Amino acid sequence: MKALTLDGNILDIKPSVQQENDSITVTISRELDFSNIKTIDFEYFDYAAKAGDSGYMVLPRSETNFDYCLSRFDRRSKDFEKTLQYCNMPVFGVKSDEHCYLAYVSGMSYDYELHISLKDGVFRIYPVFIIDGEQPYEDIRVEYFMLGGTDADYSGMARRYRRCRLERGHVRPLKDRIAENPLLAYTADSPVIRVRCGWKPAPAKILHQTVENEPPMRIACDFDRVGDILDELKAQGVDKAEICLVGWNIKGHDGRWPQAFPVCEELGGEKKLRALITKAKEMGFRITCHTNATDQYEIADCFDINNSCHTKDGKPMTNPEPWSGGEMYCLCPAIGAKQHGELMPKVAELGFEGGHYVDVLGVVYPRRCYHKDHYVNYGQFVEYAKNICGTIREHFGTVSSEGAYDFVTPYLDYGLYISFQADKSSLDEIVDEQIPFWQLVYHGIVMSNPYTTTMNCTFKEKENLLKLIEYGGRPSYYFYSAFMDNGNNWMGATDALCDTDEQLKESVAKIKYGLDTCRSIGVETEFMENHRKVADNVYETTYSDGTVVTVDYNEKTYKIIKK
DSSP states (O other), X not given: OEEEETTSOEEEOOOEEEEETTEEEEEEOTTSOOTTEEEEEOOOSSOSEEXXXXXXXXXXXXXXXXXXXXXXXXXXXXXXXXXXXXXXXXXXEEEOSSOEEEEEEEESTTSEEEEEEEXXXXXXXXXXXXXXXXXXXXXXXXXXXXXXXXXXXXXXXXXXXHHHHHHTTSOOOHHHHHHHOHHHHXXXXXXXXXXXXXXXXXXXXXXXXXXXXXXXXXXXXXXXXXXXXXXXXXXXXXXOOEEEEESOSTTSBTSSTTOOOSOOGGGTHHHHHHHHHHHHHHTTOEEEEEEOSSEEETTSTTOOGXXXXXXXXXXXXXXXXXXXXBSEEEBOHHHHHHHHHHHHHHHHTTTOOEEEEETTGGGSOOOOBOOTTSOBOHHHHHHHHHHHHHHHHHHHEEEEESSOOGGGGGGOSEESOSBSOTTOOTTGGGOOEEOOHHHHHHTTXXXXXXXXXGTTGGGSOHHXXXXXXHTTOOOEEEETOOOOTTSOXXXXXXXXXXXXHHHHHXXXXXXXXXXXXXXXXXXXXXXXXXXXXXXXXXXXEEETTSOXXXXXXXXXXXXXXXX
């Protein structure tokens, strides 16, 4: 291994190597002196493949790569060098003419970048660990799983990683958890329907908000109108649904976090909210809500600049885009977990039950906080995320969030969307096709909706429903998902609406169609065992119970074969 020192020299570091069965574990001990180390190139294999080889690299979703994908060796001729930062899963894979392996960064999993290149006729892919003179909090470790036969493809890589996660007790199958948790059984058999009730302008027009200058809310769906949604669901034969209220809190969605109370008066206040919750339960629906554990606004009654995450140079960390509450400061993970833990019993006392949703936790890369009074490293962030999810599960039964960075999957029951867009990547020149790698690992463990574009999929072009089917997604809907004043509506402009009774009827009919479609497939708790392209724009997905689903984007059809 080559290490770059802070003073610009190159050092050799000899790792320990242990081989057992199909795996090779390569480790650099945390006990070494890292005080002068800037980065470590962790390249165990000399190269991944040679130019012209058949096969591919499996690349994880990252900040610079919008989705899990394949990069095929025989389609690259120009030299290139790319870096993937903030990888969603700490894995990558190689299938070449010489070998097939899955690499799992199992030590210091949040402190590396993935380097990819083609130079002098060879492809290379390896992690570069970012040390910057700090002592690692655990051993640096990468495990390589060598794959052959029917396992020598991206589906086999995913199965091997799933097996690793299951055998080590990192995650548990949905079937096992459902047997212990009736609320989770309900979640698995129902659509999620999020309702954005009200919000202030977004992005914020007033950056530094006070009680005196706070802009007015837009009321889209007050608590009485949410009751009308329940009535229409029941009238159209939707027997189960998990309703999540977004913006129930003071001043609506992203109003004054981490302040939640009093319940938003413009929507009907606490009395109307309690009545709505009672009504939902009596009708057989689950009703839950949306909170936030990672951000704070100046207008909050508990705002404290010292509670913010601080950068290495001592500055409070802010979100690049101001949301409805104005300038958004990133909460230190230690303080955010503590405040959220204190909030949860108060929210639960209102009567909410089911898939409680904590905002952005699954799409925020672990944060470091350098504040002298509450330092947090990446590994500690993960422990605080675990605490947040544990408190939610204790009070509400099941846990939901956006996305699903790998660190949150052991604690999550549902991810609102796993990737953002299927058709965009800043690595377009080395990306050949998207693959459901996350789903191959986690379907049957964590429920999910694959993309932002597959929210409200039955309201959009049929390709979106087909993508939900191909990726084994949970039917996921959002009243008033499009709310950004700048038009940057990442879930699309096509929405579920209830401004009029006619809109409400049409929206519920489309929700019912999506629910019936997914129930007809019936693989919510099965593992996704194999995915392959069988023809141009035709894909086949096989599940652990033998069900085979074929999606044809040419004819815009799908076929289910049960075994």
